[in-house]
Amino acid sequence: MQHRIEMVEEGIAIIKLHGELDHHAANVIRQEVSSALYKGSLRAIVWNLQDLLFMDSAGIGLILGRMRDLVPVNGQTVILYPSETMKKIFSFSGLSPYIWDCSEEEAIRSLGGILNG
Numbered sequence: 001m002q003h004r005i006e007m008v009e010e011g012i013a014i015i016k017l018h019g020e021l022d023h024h025a026a027n028v029i030r031q032e033v034s035s036a037l038y039k040g041s042l043r044a045i046v047w048n049l050q051d052l053l054f055m056d057s058a059g060i061g062l063i064l065g066r067m068r069d070l071v072p073v074n075g076q077t078v079i080l081y082p083s084e085t086m087k088k089i090f091s092f093s094g095l096s097p098y099i100w101d102c103s104e105e106e107a108i109r110s111l112g113g114i115l116n117g
Contacts, residue, residue: 003029007036011043012111014104018051026058033066043075044111048104050081060093067098078107 002018003025013036015029036042045066049055067077079099082090090096100107 005029005032005036007041008108010112011041012046012108013042013044014046014048014108016048016051017055020054021052021059021062022054022056023058026062030062030065034069037066037069040073043070043073044078045070045075046078046080046104046107046111048080049083049086052083052086055086055089060089060095063095064093076111078111080104080107 004014004016004018006014006016008014013033015033017029021029033042033045047063052059063077063079067075069075070077077098079090079095080102082099087096087099090099100110102110
């Protein structure tokens, strides 16, 4: 599992996941995201799942947990590019409203951020 967390302007993190997201990988990402949240520098997370091949329940728990962590700051969560199978899993988990059909750049603009570069 590879991942990249990119902080963009205005406290928005883009989290790009590659390969397979299992329990071990979810714990690593959870620690990194929690660190940014607790520093107060994060108000929105965009999960880019375009290159994610597999996700088990640990992945759902990772996303739901970070959503809970964002509640005190009225933070937002966006899920981009899930596979059809992942869409079904998200639907069963109540996450369908957080799946946006747009690009990263459009999501950042909608969240009120400024895309550099």
